[in-house]
Amino acid sequence: MPAGNDPWEDLLHLATSRPKRAPDRKQDRSKRTEQQILNAALRVFARDGISRSRIADIAAEAGISTSTLYEYYKSKEDLAYDLPTSHLVTFFEEYKVAVAGKISAREKLHLYLSMSADFAREHAEWGRLFYLEIWPSVLVSETELRHSVNDFARVVLYLIDEGVRQGEFPAGRNTYETASLLLGAVNQVIITWLLYRRPRNLTKASAEMAERVINMIANEVV
Amino acid sequence: MPAGNDPWEDLLHLATSRPKRAPDRKQDRSKRTEQQILNAALRVFARDGISRSRIADIAAEAGISTSTLYEYYKSKEDLAYDLPTSHLVTFFEEYKVAVAGKISAREKLHLYLSMSADFAREHAEWGRLFYLEIWPSVLVSETELRHSVNDFARVVLYLIDEGVRQGEFPAGRNTYETASLLLGAVNQVIITWLLYRRPRNLTKASAEMAERVINMIANEVV
C-alpha cells in the first residue's frame, strides 16, 4: 500500500509497517528459535529488569546455548530494544481495526488512549518493559525503536489537530502542550498500575482519565 | 523537630529529613572522598546511562581506586539508587523556603510543579538520572529511595485535598486521579525536555502547563 492522500491512513499505515530488523533467516527452525528467544527475553526482562537480567538466563529459558543467542542478537541491549517493536506494531494494527467505525476526533482519541492502557494490561510483561524501562530510557533516542515510539505520540498530535480543525476542540492552544497533557496523564495511570497494580481496574481508570481530560480540553476557555 | 500538629509542616519536614543511609564516616578525608564519588557517579551516569557505566570509570573520574569505591558502596546499583536522595532533599528544602509566603493551595501547587521542573533544569544531570532512569524503574519499589519518591507525589495529593477543603477546587473527584493528571502532565514536559531539550524554555513551558492544568481542575464541572 503506497502513500495515499489521506494523512490519517498514511500515519496508521506507517506505524503498522515499521520494519522489524529482519535477520533474514532461511529455515523454519530459525524462526522458531527466534520466537523462543523473544518469549524468553520478555519473561526474564519483566521479572528481573533489563540490567539485572543475564544473557545466559535468557538463553537457558529459551532452551538454547548462549552462543546461539549471540547469533541472533549482538548484545543484550540490542535484544531489549528490538523486543517491544513487534508488540507495538500489533497494538497499532488492533487500533486500526477498532477505530474504523469512529468519525469524530474525540472518539478516535478516547479509543486510542483507552486501548493503549488496555494493551499494557493485557500484555503486562511487555508493558513493564516498554513503559518502565524502554520509553523513558536515554538510549532510545539512538535506536530504531524511537520511530515506533514517535509514532505513538504522533497519533495523539494528529488527532488533536483534527479535533481543532473540526471544531471539537477550541483553537488557540499549543498542540504539543495539549498532547503532552493527554499522554502524560494517561501514561501516569498506566505506569502506576504497572508498578503497584493500582488502581485495581486499569481499564476503567484509564478510560475515565481519558474521558475526563478530553472533556477538559474540549470545554477549555482560551 | 518532633511531629507537630500541622500535617503540612509534618509532610515537608519528613521529606527534608530522609536519612541518607549514612556510612558513618569519621574522617574529613572520607567525607571528601564520598563527595567525589557522588559527583563522579552523577557525571558518568548522566553521560553513559547507568547500565553502560562502569565502576572503574567512576572510580577513575573520582580519582580513587575501584576497591576504595567498593569501600563506600557495595554495588553499582546501590550507588545509583543512593545518589538521587540528597538532591531530592535539597529540592524539598528549597521548596519549603519558597512556599513559606503562599497561602492558597493553588499557589502552593503551582509553585511546587514549576519548581520541580526548574530544579530538573538546573540539575540536568541529576534530572536525567532521576526522571529517566530511577523514577520509572521497576526496582525502585524495593529500595529506600522509594520513600523520597513517594513524598514527591504525596505533596501533590495533600495540596489537592487542601484545595478541595478550602473550596478552591470542586469536590467530587478522585484525588488520586487528579494528582496523576497534574503530575503526569508536568512530568511529561520535563521528560521531553530532558530527552530532546524541547520545548526550549522549560521554565516557561512547565509553568504554563501547571497553570493550565490547575485552571482546568479548578473550573471543572463535576
Added chain:
DNA sequence: ATTTTTTTCGACGTTTTATCGGGAAAAATC
C-alpha cells in the same frame, strides 16, 4: 549420495564486577 548452505554449540579469551589482606594516614591514648 554428495556437496553446499545454514544453524547450533562447546571451548576459550576478554571485560567488568567484587573481595581480601596488608599497609598508610589520621585520631586517640598515654
Added chain:
DNA sequence: GATTTTTCCCGATAAAACGTCGAAAAAAAT
C-alpha cells in the same frame, strides 16, 4: 611525641558475566 587504635586506601586476585570463533550437526540443494 611516642604508642596504640581506628579509619581509610589500594594492589593483587578471584568470580561472574560478556562476547568470539571454529568445528560439528542439521537442513537444503545439487
